[in-house]
Amino acid sequence: MSRLDDFHIKLVGEGPAVSIYVRDNCIAAVGANPGAPSGPTQGSTGLMTEQGLAYLVWRDGHAFLASKGIETPATPEQVAVMQQFSEDLSTALST
Numbered sequence: 001m002s003r004l005d006d007f008h009i010k011l012v013g014e015g016p017a018v019s020i021y022v023r024d025n026c027i028a029a030v031g032a033n034p035g036a037p038s039g040p041t042q043g044s045t046g047l048m049t050e051q052g053l054a055y056l057v058w059r060d061g062h063a064f065l066a067s068k069g070i071e072t073p074a075t076p077e078q079v080a081v082m083q084q085f086s087e088d089l090s091t092a093l094s095t
Helices: 002-006 076-093
Strands: 010-014 018-023 026-031 041-049 052-059 062-067 070-073
Touching (some): 002 076, 018 076, 041 076, 052 070
Antiparallel strands (some): 010 018, 018 026, 041 052, 052 062, 062 070
């Protein structure tokens, strides 16, 4: 847990198959992968928006936040925050 603390990431939900991690408005589901040499499997990172949870998708080289059938252009700052969270979470969970 101290590695998560180092990155200001919190474990907010844990089940037998999936754990949920958050930092600020970012959220990620990580699947348990017992016995696998690669460890847990990190899913897509989402961002909480006014429309709910949105995922970063790319269309023709442009970043969008997709939520409940709505896609809005993602700002460079949003992309950077989500990518940094994903990298930090991966680092914190690596053994």
